[in-house]
Amino acid sequence: MTFLSLDHANRIIAAALTRGQELGLKPLTVAVLDPGGHLIALQRQDSSSNLRPGIATGKASGALALGVSSRKIGEMAADRPSFVGALGTIAPAGIVPSAGGVIVVDADGRVIGAVGVTGDVADNDELCALAGIAAAGLTAQA
Amino acid sequence: MTFLSLDHANRIIAAALTRGQELGLKPLTVAVLDPGGHLIALQRQDSSSNLRPGIATGKASGALALGVSSRKIGEMAADRPSFVGALGTIAPAGIVPSAGGVIVVDADGRVIGAVGVTGDVADNDELCALAGIAAAGLTAQA
Amino acid sequence: MTFLSLDHANRIIAAALTRGQELGLKPLTVAVLDPGGHLIALQRQDSSSNLRPGIATGKASGALALGVSSRKIGEMAADRPSFVGALGTIAPAGIVPSAGGVIVVDADGRVIGAVGVTGDVADNDELCALAGIAAAGLTAQA
Amino acid sequence: MTFLSLDHANRIIAAALTRGQELGLKPLTVAVLDPGGHLIALQRQDSSSNLRPGIATGKASGALALGVSSRKIGEMAADRPSFVGALGTIAPAGIVPSAGGVIVVDADGRVIGAVGVTGDVADNDELCALAGIAAAGLTAQA
Structure with missing residues (x-):
């Protein structure tokens, strides 16, 4: 079972923010x-509004709570x-039913954490989450 | 008034999980x-996601809170x-409006507890709750 | 990293309750x-009062929250x-500063879960938690 | 009024963690x-227990809530x-009455944010918060 370390988390965030910049998105958390x-770990870009940490966390924790991405929770x-x-x-951290919350799994498909992104439209938020996970050499839950 | 003992509860859970296995359901709580x-008592099968204890409890406690099954609360x-x-x-434990929370009654129709199941689709969750109650020699509220 | 499965959890609980019975303790959760x-998993013995599930959970979750046993939290x-x-x-689940909440670690000392016991005096509760962990072939955090 | 940017926050955290490492402290958040x-922004080092994000946040938010450091709140x-x-x-985020939560001010003494550190003894946590603020070229409230 792979462990999602702080080093992984920092790389996920850096790559997600870079992807947002490449796509010209609004400030992200x-x-x-x-x-x-x-x-x-969490990072909120300048001018990203003050509930964004809660939304990013709620997308990711909701995904973990139910075992599916926040996109699927949005469909539910x-x-x-x-x-x-x-x-x-x-x-306790709420459940935010909107794309951008993605579960991270190890090579055996076991859950090792989750990433939540918010700030732009939900589809773009999710693109950044996926880019972050890939850049850290990890795998998003299918 | 029959008393819903820990022994009853363990038999209910064991039978509900067995029924889930027979039906090929996803991991249950x-x-x-x-x-x-x-x-x-509560049991969460391996790979059942982390809010499942809260959902199973919320189906059962919602049923007790309103005096009807969580299926009827879903209709409400x-x-x-x-x-x-x-x-x-x-x-305090929420109310989860989805089938799978079933009240248990004694021979006189008095409430002695409730069972909540979650993990598969709600209809299947309820089948397992009913199977557990029956296997313990108890009666689900009509 | 060892995984704390439902099977482990059920063995921990069974052994903790057996130890309580051997010692002639009050009903345990x-x-x-x-x-x-x-x-x-959770089991509450007949006549164990209604906050006991919350206390057992709060001893274990407090230990995990701070990374030390609930005995040490009691000293703090x-x-x-x-x-x-x-x-x-x-x-979210509170912190109960009283012995009986014990962290379970794998062979590398990594946290894989925690056990909380309540119902008798705190020292006895802790004995049962430790007996349960040992009986399941797992290790309590030193 | 200076603005506490994400870039400042990341420099504060990096320097605080470096200071912790230099002092041989336990894993910090x-x-x-x-x-x-x-x-x-927030970073939790590997093996820092799971309430540490709440404690670090509660030290800093308590300081902001009352307008003094969490050390002074501990004295209160x-x-x-x-x-x-x-x-x-x-x-909403609690108030943690223990050193390690420090208010950051601009050149005119206006509050621009706060830093919270937890993981070692409170005095050491505060040293790291102060080191982080200084390294980012900012000023701790006297």
Whole structure:
């Protein structure tokens, strides 16, 4: 089982922010969490608004809470809004049902953490999360 | 009044997990609560994600909170989403409006506890809850 | 890195409860948590009161939160009550500063989970946690 | 008014962690907050336990909440434990009454953010916070 270290987390964030810059996105906030939903590292770019750390964390921790990406949670929320809303009240860091929260797995498919990105439109946030994970030599959950 | 003992709870969980295995379901989490909504026993299978204990508990405690199965609460939530959402914020363990939370009654129809199952689709979760209750020689609330 | 499976957790609980019975202790509640502080399994013996699941969980999750046993947190609380009290308000599952919460480590000393026991006096609770961990072939953090 | 940018925050964290390494301290977690108490950046070193992000944040946000360092809040808590405890329950991120949370000011003495460090004994945590602030060319509140 690979361990998601602080060094990994810093590389994920640096690459995600670089990707955002290449794509000309708005200021981003990127959070990297351990499998239990606890922060390893977070960076919020200048002018990214003040709930962004909570949103980035909530995308990633929601993904870990339910075992699927926050994109899939967004689809669940479209179908079953009351169910997903109810889960938000029992998850200490909330559940943000919008793309940009991606689970990181090891070579055996075991969960080793998650990345959450927010600041631009959700599809772009997710692109940056994926770029960060790839740049650190890690794998996003399929 | 029959008492829902730890021995009952362990038998309920074992039978619910066995039923899940027979049906080829995803990893499950099963919680058994006393009539006050407090845990008697819980088991989370390997690879069941980290909010599953909260979801299983919230299905069962929601059922006890309102006196009906979490399936019926799901129907209420479809009709009256704001009402069910509001209840979730005043229920310490939340209210999860999705099938799989089933009240257990004694021979006189008195509530002696509840079972909550999560991990697969809600209908399958409920099948496992019912199988567990039956295997322990107890009765699900009609 | 060893993984603390449901099978491990069930063996820990069974052995902890057996040890309690051998010692003639009061009814116990035993919780086993993953490294992120999320329940894997819990059992509350008949007549163990209704906050016991929260206490068992809070001993174990507090240990994981601070990286030391709940016995050491109890010593910290005697010296610095306001500090430990303040931490309780920011830990979702609370921090219970009393012996009986023990971290489980793998062969390399890495945290793989924690056990919390409550119901008798704290020293006895801890004996049962340690007995459970040993019976499952695992190691308590020194 | 100087602005505490992400670039400043990253330099503060890097220097604080370097200082910890030079002093041979335990693994640290460092948080940098804006004047509103919202995260700009956070890093948790490997093996730093899972509440450390909350503790680092709570030291810094408590300092901002009351306008003095968390060292002074610790002194307040020794004199008036109920008062400081009560404030913790109304502060969303809590108030951690222990040295290591330091307010950052601009040349005119205006608050531009705060740094929180946790992981070793409180006096050492504070040394690292101060080293980080100095290394970024900023000023700690006297």
